[in-house]
Amino acid sequence: GSSTFTVKNLGDEAMLLNMIQCLKKQSPKTKITLLCRHPSKKIEKLYGIKSVKNFEFDRKKDSVGKFFLGFNSQKKAKNLYQIKREFEGADAIFLGGNILMEIRENSFLRGVASHTILLVQFARLFGLKVYMFGINVVTDIKSKLMMDYVNFLSNLTEKVLVREKSAKDYLVKANFNPKKIHIGSDPAFGISFKHDDNIVKKICPKLLKKKKFIGVCIRTEYWKFKNIKEFYLKHAKILSFIAGYTQSTLVFIPNCFYNESHPLQDDRVIHRQIIKRLNSDVDYILLNKEQNIFENLNLISKVDFHITNRRHSFIFAALNNITGAIYDIKFKGHLKPLVKELNIEECLINFDADTNSIIKKIKFLYDNKTKIVHKTKKKIKILTKNARDNINYFK
Numbered sequence: 276g277s278s279t280f281t282v283k284n285l286g287d288e289a290m291l292l293n294m295i296q297c298l299k300k301q302s303p304k305t306k307i308t309l310l311c312r313h314p315s316k317k318i319e320k321l322y323g324i325k326s327v328k329n330f331e332f333d334r335k336k337d338s339v340g341k342f343f344l345g346f347n348s349q350k351k352a353k354n355l356y357q358i359k360r361e362f363e364g365a366d367a368i369f370l371g372g373n374i375l376m377e378i379r380e381n382s383f384l385r386g387v388a389s390h391t392i393l394l395v396q397f398a399r400l401f402g403l404k405v406y407m408f409g410i411n412v413v414t415d416i417k418s419k420l421m422m423d424y425v426n427f428l429s430n431l432t433e434k435v436l437v438r439e440k441s442a443k444d445y446l447v448k449a450n451f452n453p454k455k456i457h458i459g460s461d462p463a464f465g466i467s468f469k470h471d472d473n474i475v476k477k478i479c480p481k482l483l484k485k486k487k488f489i490g491v492c493i494r495t496e497y498w499k500f501k502n503i504k505e506f507y508l509k510h511a512k513i514l515s516f517i518a519g520y521t522q523s524t525l526v527f528i529p530n531c532f533y534n535e536s537h538p539l540q541d542d543r544v545i546h547r548q549i550i551k552r553l554n555s556d557v558d559y560i561l562l563n564k565e566q567n568i569f570e571n572l573n574l575i576s577k578v579d580f581h582i583t584n585r586r587h588s589f590i591f592a593a594l595n596n597i598t599g600a601i602y603d604i605k606f607k608g609h610l611k612p613l614v615k616e617l618n619i620e621e622c623l624i625n626f627d628a629d630t631n632s633i634i635k636k637i638k639f640l641y642d643n644k645t646k647i648v649h650k651t652k653k654k655i656k657i658l659t660k661n662a663r664d665n666i667n668y669f670k
Contacts, residue, residue: 276310276329276394279372279387281318283533285568286463286587287372290409292568293462294369295322297666308361310394321567327361328354330390335536342384343393362401370394371409371462381420388424395431406669407435409462412445413609425449436665438462439612457668461613463590464655465662466568474573479526481560482577487523488560489514490578490597492530492588493549495539496604507545509630511552514582516634518557521580521641525559528574530588532565542585580641584626586610593617593655598647600637602626616658617651 279287291309298305307324313333314326330343338344345352362368374391381389398405407428416425428435429451437443438461447453475482482488493510495503518525527550529542538544543563550561562574572591575581581592581599586609589601602624603610614623624636640647 276368277370277372277374277391279374280309281311281313281315281326282535283565284531285566285571285591286530286585288568289463289466289587289590290371290461292322293465293662294371294408294666295324296467297465297663299323301666308365310358310361327357329358330354330393333535343390346384358397362397362403365401365403367404367406368394368398370405370407373411373413374407375410375412375416375421375425377418377421380418381424388421392424392427395428399431405432407432408665408669410435410437410442410446411439411461411609412437412442414445416445416449422449425451429455434669436668439616441612459665459668460658460661461586461590462662462665463587464594464658465665466572466594468569468572470576471569471573474570475577478564478566478570478574479560479562481524482526482574487521488526488578489517489521489523490575490581490583490588490592490599491525491527491546491549492542492581492583492585493545493602494531494542494585494604495545503539503548507548508552509626510549511554512630513633513637514549515554515557517582517637517641518559519554520638523558523579525553525557526574526578527559527561528571528578528588529562529566530571530583530585530591580644582637584610586613589613593651594659596648596652596655598622598640598644598651600624600640617654619647619651622647 280291295307298307309324309326310329311326312329312331314328318326330345332338332344341347345355370391375388379386395405416422425446432455435456436459437456440458443456443458446456472483491514495506514525527546529546531540531542534541546561550559553559575591576595578597581597583589584602584604592599601610601622610623614620622640624633
C-alpha cells in the first residue's frame with residue numbers, strides 16, 4: 276500500500292511491479308492485494324493481483340478541507356470495510372516508494388506520510404508485520420511531525436529496504452534504527468519485461484523505421500515553479516539544436532500521465548508546451564496515448580539517446596542499454612546518487628547552467644554514447660541482480 280501507486284506514474288509503478296514479480300517468483304501461491312487510490316480491473320489483470328480502495332479521494336477537489344476518505348462525516352465508509360477484510364486475512368503489509376517525501380506538508384490525516392502512518396496503525400491493530408521497500412529519502416527530515424513519524428516507523432517496521440546509501444543516511448540522521456535498514460537497488464532495475472515490436476507497431480509504427488531518434492521526457496516540479504514559460508523555451512532551444520546536430524527525430528515519451536491533483540503532473544502537458552516553441556524545421560513525434568509500463572519500456576527501446584529529468588525514465592533507457600542526459604532537479608538526493616551508482620556522473624546536467632553550456636555537454640554525451648553504454652553495462656547487470664534479490668532480505 277502506498278499513495279504513489281496507480282496514479283499513472285510509471286516510475287512508481289516499476290517499483291510496485293518489481294515487488295509483485297519478486298513475491299510471486301519466491302512464492303507463486305502468494306495472494307497480493309494492492310491498497311491504492313484507483314483500484315481497477317485493468318491494474319489487476321496487468322499485474323495479476325487484487326486491488327482495493329485506500330484512504331484517498333479519487334480527485335483532489337473532493338479532498339479539499341477534508342480528512343482521509345472514510346474519516347469525515349459520511350455515515351458509510353465502504354473503503355474502511357474493504358481494508359478491514361483484507362487486513363483480517365493478511366500476514367504482512369509492504370509499504371513502498373517515496374512515502375516520506377514532503378512535496379505537500381503533512382498534517383493530521385492529510386499527506387503521503389500521514390497516509391503511511393495510518394496504514395501502519397491499522398496493520399498493528401490486526402497483527403500484520405510491516406515492511407518498507409524501495410524507500411527513497413532525498414533531503415533532511417526536519418519537521419517535528421515527520422521526526423515523530425520516523426520514530427514511529429522505526430519502532431514498528433520489521434525491515435526497511437532503501438534504494439541508496441543516501442536514503443539510509445537521511446533516515447539514520449532522523450534516528451531510525453540502522454539495524455533495520457538494508458541498502459538495495461532501486462526496484463525499477465529488477466523488473467522483468469520482453470521486447471515486442473508488435474507493441475511499438477500498435478502505438479507508434481514510425482519508431483520501427485530506420486531513422487535516428489532522441490527520446491525526451493520532461494517533468495516540472497510544479498509545486499514550486501515560478502517562471503514556467505522560460506522553462507519551456509529553454510528546453511525547446513536545447514532540443515532544437517540537438518535534433519539538428521544529430522539529424523534526429525525527437526520522440527516525446529511521457530513517464531507520468533496523471534492530472535487529477537495538478538495539470539502539470541502530466542508529462543504530456545509539458546511536452547506540448549515545449550513542442551510549441553521548437554524550431555519549425557524540427558521533426559518530432561508526440562506520444563499522447565496513455566501507456567502501461569511494458570509499453571513504455573518498449574517505446575524507449577527504439578531511441579538512440581534519451582534526454583530527461585525523470586529518474587525512472589532514465590532507468591528505463593538504461594535497462595534498454597541506452598544512455599543520455601539527465602537534468603538534476605531540486606531534490607539533490609534524488610538523481611545524483613543514481614548517476615553515481617551507474618558511474619556516469621558526467622550524464623547529470625545542471626539545468627540552471629546557461630543554454631550554450633548545456634548544449635555543449637549534451638553534444639559530448641551524444642558523441643560518446645557508445646563508450647558510456649559500455650561503461651554502464653556491468654553496473655546495470657549488478658543493479659538488476661540486486662533488485663531481483665531484494666526480496667531475500669525480507670525472509
